[in-house]
Amino acid sequence: xxxxxxxxxxxxxxxxxxxxxxxxxxxxxxxxxxxxxxxxxxxxxxxxxxxxxxxxxxxxxxxxxxxxxxxxxxxxxxxxxxxxxxxxxxxxxxxxxxxxxxxxxxxxxxxxxxxxxxxxxxxxxxxxxxxxxxxxxxxxxxxxxxxxxxxxxxxxxxxxxxxxxxxxxxxxxxxxxxxxxxxxxxxxxxxxxxxxxxxxxxxxxxxxxxxxxxxxxxxxxxxxxxxxxxxxxxxxxxxxxxxxxxxxxxxxxxxxxxxxxxxxxxxxxxxxxxxxxxxxxxxxxxxxxxxxxxxxxxxxxxxxxxxxxxxxxxxxxxxxxxxxxxxxxxxxxxxxxxxxxxxxxxxxxxxxxxxxxxxxxxxxxxxxxxxxxxxxxxxxxxxxxxxxxxxxxxxxxxxxxxxxxxxxxxxxxxxxxxxxxxxxxxxxxxxxxxxxxxxxxxxxxxxxxxxxxxxxxxxxxxxxxxxxxxxxxxxxxxxxxxxxxx
Amino acid sequence: xxxxxxxxxxxxxxxxxxxxxxxxxxxxxxxxxxxxxxxxxxxxxxxxxxxxxxxxxxxxxxxxxxxxxxxxxxxxxxxxxxxxxxxxxxxxxxxxxxxxxxxxxxxxxxxxxxxxxxxxxxxxxxxxxxxxxxxxxxxxxxxxxxxxxxxxxxxxxxxxxxxxxxxxxxxxxxxxxxxxxxxxxxxxxxxxxxxxxxxxxxxxxxxxxxxxxxxxxxxxxxxxxxxxxxxxxxxxxxxxxxxxxxxxxxxxxxxxxxxxxxxxxxxxxxxxxxxxxxxxxxxxxxxxxxxxxxxxxxxxxxxxxxxxxxxxxxxxxxxxxxx
Amino acid sequence: xxxxxxxxxxxxxxxxxxxxxxxxxxxxxxxxxxxxxxxxxxxxxxxxxxxxxxxxxxxxxxxxxxxxxxxxxxxxxxxxxxxxxxxxxxxxxxxxxxxxxxxxxxxxxxxxxxxxxxxxxxxxxxxxxxxxxxxxxxxxxxx
Numbered sequence: 031x032x033x034x035x036x037x038x039x040x041x042x043x044x045x046x047x048x049x050x051x052x053x054x055x056x057x058x059x060x061x062x063x064x065x066x067x068x069x070x071x072x073x074x075x076x077x078x079x080x081x082x083x084x085x086x087x088x089x090x091x092x093x094x095x096x097x098x099x100x101x102x103x104x105x106x107x108x109x110x111x112x113x114x115x116x117x118x119x120x121x122x123x124x125x126x127x128x129x130x131x132x133x134x135x136x137x138x139x140x141x142x143x144x145x146x147x148x149x150x151x152x153x154x155x156x157x158x159x160x161x162x163x164x165x166x167x168x169x170x171x172x173x174x175x176x177x178x179x180x181x182x183x184x185x186x187x188x189x190x191x192x193x194x195x196x197x198x199x200x201x202x203x204x205x206x207x208x209x210x211x212x213x214x215x216x217x218x219x220x221x222x223x224x225x226x227x228x229x230x231x232x233x234x235x236x237x238x239x240x241x242x243x244x245x246x247x248x249x250x251x252x253x254x255x256x257x258x259x260x261x262x263x264x265x266x267x268x269x270x271x272x273x274x275x276x277x278x279x280x281x282x283x284x285x286x287x288x289x290x291x292x293x294x295x296x297x298x299x300x301x302x303x304x305x306x307x308x309x310x311x312x313x314x315x316x317x318x319x320x321x322x323x324x325x326x327x328x329x330x331x332x333x334x335x336x337x338x339x340x341x342x343x344x345x346x347x348x349x350x351x352x353x354x355x356x357x358x359x360x361x362x363x364x365x366x367x368x369x370x371x372x373x374x375x376x377x378x379x380x381x382x383x384x385x386x387x388x389x390x391x392x393x394x395x396x397x398x399x400x401x402x403x404x405x406x407x408x409x410x411x412x413x414x415x416x417x418x419x420x421x422x423x424x425x426x427x428x429x430x431x432x433x434x435x436x437x438x439x440x441x442x443x444x445x446x447x448x449x450x451x452x453x454x455x456x457x458x459x460x461x462x463x464x465x466x467x468x469x470x471x472x473x474x475x476x477x478x479x480x481x482x483x484x485x486x487x488x489x490x491x492x493x494x495x496x497x498x499x500x501x502x503x504x505x506x507x508x509x510x511x512x513x514x515x516x
Numbered sequence: 517x518x519x520x521x522x523x524x525x526x527x528x529x530x531x532x533x534x535x536x537x538x539x540x541x542x543x544x545x546x547x548x549x550x551x552x553x554x555x556x557x558x559x560x561x562x563x564x565x566x567x568x569x570x571x572x573x574x575x576x577x578x579x580x581x582x583x584x585x586x587x588x589x590x591x592x593x594x595x596x597x598x599x600x601x602x603x604x605x606x607x608x609x610x611x612x613x614x615x616x617x618x619x620x621x622x623x624x625x626x627x628x629x630x631x632x633x634x635x636x637x638x639x640x641x642x643x644x645x646x647x648x649x650x651x652x653x654x655x656x657x658x659x660x661x662x663x664x665x666x667x668x669x670x671x672x673x674x675x676x677x678x679x680x681x682x683x684x685x686x687x688x689x690x691x692x693x694x695x696x697x698x699x700x701x702x703x704x705x706x707x708x709x710x711x712x713x714x715x716x717x718x719x720x721x722x723x724x725x726x727x728x729x730x731x732x733x734x735x736x737x738x739x740x741x742x743x744x745x746x747x748x749x750x751x752x753x754x755x756x757x758x759x760x761x762x763x764x765x766x767x768x769x770x771x772x773x774x775x776x777x778x779x780x781x782x783x784x785x786x787x788x789x790x791x792x793x794x795x796x797x798x799x800x801x802x803x804x805x806x807x808x809x810x811x812x813x814x815x816x817x818x819x820x821x822x823x824x825x826x827x828x829x830x831x832x833x834x835x836x837x838x839x
Numbered sequence: 840x841x842x843x844x845x846x847x848x849x850x851x852x853x854x855x856x857x858x859x860x861x862x863x864x865x866x867x868x869x870x871x872x873x874x875x876x877x878x879x880x881x882x883x884x885x886x887x888x889x890x891x892x893x894x895x896x897x898x899x900x901x902x903x904x905x906x907x908x909x910x911x912x913x914x915x916x917x918x919x920x921x922x923x924x925x926x927x928x929x930x931x932x933x934x935x936x937x938x939x940x941x942x943x944x945x946x947x948x949x950x951x952x953x954x955x956x957x958x959x960x961x962x963x964x965x966x967x968x969x970x971x972x973x974x975x976x977x978x979x980x981x982x
Contacts, residue, residue: 049655049657051654051655059653059654059655060652060653060654060655062652062655062657064657064659066586066588066659066660067528067585067586067660068585068586068627068631068646068662069528069585069616069619069666070616070619070622070627070630070631071616072630072631072635073619073622073626073627073630073631074616074618074619074621074622074627076622077621077817077819077820077935078618078817078820079735079815079817079820079821081735081736081737082817082820082821082824085775086615086618086820086824089530089532089614089615089616089682090530091530091531091532092529092530092531092532092533092534092535092683093530093531093532093534093535095530095532106737110737175541179541182539186766189770190766190767190768190769190770190771190772191766191767191770192535192539193532193535193536193683194532194682194683195770196767196770196772197770197772199736199737200737201737204741204770204771204772205743205770205771293637294636294637297637298637298638298639299635299637299638299639299640300639300640301632301638301640301644301645301646302644302646302650302652303644303645303646303647303650303652304646304647304650304651304652304657304659305646305659306646306659308631308632308635308637308638310637317639400740402737402738402739402740403737403738424636428815430813430814430815431735431815432815432817435636437635437636437637439637503655507656620936621935621936621937623937784890785890785893785894786889786890786893786894788932789888789889789890789892789893789929790888790889790890792889792925792928792929792932793888793889793890793921793925795928796921796924796925796927796928797921797924797925799924801924802910802917802920802923804910804923804927807923807924807927808927811927811928811931816928816931817935818928818929818931818932818935819932819935819936822928822932823932827936830893830897831936832893832896832897832936832938832973833897
């Protein structure tokens with residue numbers, strides 16, 4: 031057998047890779063997004079002691095370690111059939127909302143936001159933190175950086191470490207909130223509310239007051255009618271930490287609402303040979319290929335999907351913004367991929383309000399934060415809403431709690447099929463008759479940056495874009511253009 | 517005096533190392549002041565050809581994180597080695613393989629089979645697998661190959677210095693970068709951080725008796741740890757005695773034992789073996805059957821407990837032709 | 840794995856006070872034992888750091904034997920008790936890494952047990968001959 035030598039130029043590490051194939055007329059035959067990495071976490075969890083899972087799985091992603099840590103911890107509660115004391119749940123949910131707020135802030139101000147704040151057609155070197163400084167002023171950016179640092183410090187107080195925390199145990203958390211830590215959390219939560227309001231104001235002033243932007247958000251190139259999934263509480267309001275999984279169809283009607291323990295009845299995964307990622311789809315609809323609509327099982331998760339899959343927000347200010355969102359965009363559900371950014375800021379407001387609710391409650395200061403497991407473990411399934419969508423951890427163990435089988439449905443996976451659609455559609459809409467310019471790149475990239483994807487769960491970058499390579503081939507498979515950007 | 521040229525690169529990383537670098541915060545500006553960053557895929561336009569065009573040895577220091585998992589990682593670090601005067605392994609994965617190196621206890625086949633065929637949600641009756649070459653709707657596509665093992669950086673190229681931790685702390689990161697940039701070079705092979713075990717900086721060290729003697733072992737979820745007493749004396753494995761200090765005992769302050777992410781102290785090749793050794797020494801069960809029974813009933817997982825971050829260094833692999 | 844001419848290489852880490860004397864006794868008694876062993880003398884089996892075992896496997900050993908005094912006979916009171924606990928855990932760890940059972944052994948062989956020494960190494964060589972050379976093609980076993 032001839033050895034396959036792969037031309038190294040074709041590859042970028044750990045990130046999305048887009049291949050665009052043109053037909054004879056120079057129109058897009060196909061645009062494809064690939065994920066070039068696998069690490070095999072599900073397999074090497076086997077043989078591990080279950081209580082190690084929250085620390086092992088957080089290494090799936092150093093950007094959203096809290097999401098994996100928390101999903102794993104909740105799977106452990108379920109596995110050992112142990113209910114944590116109220117204070118432990120509150121500490122978990124508080125810390126989790128801190129994480130959601132700081133992570134969303136990073137995305138809005140640094141990663142995806144610059145497309146709007148600076149402008150989608152601004153020069154490349156402006157569409158990042160530098161441009162944001164110019165647009166909003168250095169003081170504002172400083173405030174963002176300092177507030178985010180303060181929020182991350184809370185994560186350290188509660189979790190020991192910011193990246194790869196250690197607090198999660200079946201039946202509770204490793205330590206209670208000390209009085210001085212509580213004070214710091216309380217003060218920072220007050221700042222968090224102001225911070226979230228400020229983010230919303232920036233969104234309103236810059237994006238929503240600009241008709242061109244709103245048009246862009248609503249444009250067909252960025253629209254896909256899919257199902258939407260998210261966690262909801264008893265009133266069908268968005269909740270990041272706990273609840274039932276609710277799915278609505280492209281018309282916004284409830285399609286399913288289930289406890290995560292029954293996720294296998296609802297979610298399945300499809301494999302393609304040209305990418306390492308697995309594509310999730312709704313079992314009840316089936317895999318119909320890469321198409322959207324009611325007949326296709328492709329669904330979407332993350333901020334926009336969470337809002338679409340719920341009836342509102344559980345906190346007052348966020349709920350007002352929620353109503354306004356659907357009013358301006360014209361009804362539910364919203365299918366515009368770019369509306370993810372808007373939804374993200376509404377979620378920031380909710381996270382800040384929720385932090386305040388929790389930290390103000392005297393119960394959170396109770397020192398009773400552990401219930402020791404007494405039951406025999408067998409199967410444990412846990413779910414949280416990661417910043418990038420529904421995240422499910424599923425472990426099966428022997429009677430000693432040694433993992434025999436693990437299954438992880440990672441947030442970005444749930445969006446992976448829709449992302450493939452988005453990239454294809456954006457490319458088709460933008461490339462006509464062989465006319466290609468570098469502007470296409472940002473427009474194509476916007477289509478998938480809105481999802482804030484986390485391939486290899488690690489594609490975040492500092493100045494606000496993910497490394498991406500776009501290669502364009504003519505109908506005879508000659509490479510006619512390659513565009514790269516940071 | 518021209519500015520030093522610094523390259524950052526990531527292999528099979530989770531992004532936590534990048535977060536640690538971004539957490540340098542204001543020091544990041546000092547770095548940009550002191551050096552030209554010539555490569556940083558998370559943060560700047562990256563072209564492999566640009567690196568290839570540079571004269572050999574023209575990059576002053578390449579700081580690489582993540583283990584070597586895919587074929588392209590291997591190609592890229594070999595290229596960077598050629599182009600750089602110094603290569604620094606950053607974080608547990610580059611240093612020792614890290615948590616993803618636990619995959620080395622499984623065959624490549626079993627990893628693929630599980631991920632694409634056996635996982636409970638997978639519906640793949642045709643048994644499709646990701647292929648190095650595949651086509652989609654008539655478009656030929658390529659993927660990097662998944663290597664047989666995940667290797668730490670120094671099993672693939674020569675490494676000059678190591679910055680340990682999962683992730684490293686911003687303090688250690690800055691200490692290492694600034695000492696390298698200022699030309700105050702430590703001896704080759706130096707690992708930044710403390711040169712002593714974590715216990716020396718642990719707030720609970722004063723409660724540790726001269727000799728620890730345990731009648732039994734407990735798993736962390738089976739006990740409510742007393743936050744003011746050495747965790748080892750409470751019967752829970754803490755990797756402190758066999759782990760390099762320098763992290764300021766963050767996990768300990770989070771009321772959980774150390775899991776060993778900073779790697780071993782100088783002179784130890786296989787942290788996992790060393791940890792197993794020390795832990796066996798402080799248990800006072802002399803009857804073999806009793807001990808075996810305890811290990812079995814408790815479900816001790818030697819790899820996961822003792823070699824969580826370092827299996828990349830201790831993996832036993834031999835090619836046939838080497839025999 | 841059936842290599843016709845395969846001769847296993849076995850590293851033996853032996854305690855000076857008992858097993859090493861047993862090996863000497865086997866020699867002076869003109870007992871035959873397979874030439875596949877390379878013996879390393881340590882003052883106590885408790886000195887046989889698990890790192891040595893990993894190092895031996897990484898450097899070409901097909902099998903490793905750690906041998907020391909019987910429980911209660913340790914020249915250093917309880918060095919061999921540490922060996923007992925370490926080898927129990929190490930055996931488990933090696934298995935997790937995909938090293939087949941039988942490639943690593945721990946035996947108590949007193950200074951008088953030349954015969955036991957001969958039996959143990961003969962059996963071990965045969966067992967490993969059946970297993971074939973230690974070649975890790977890709978990853979370990981199934982954890």
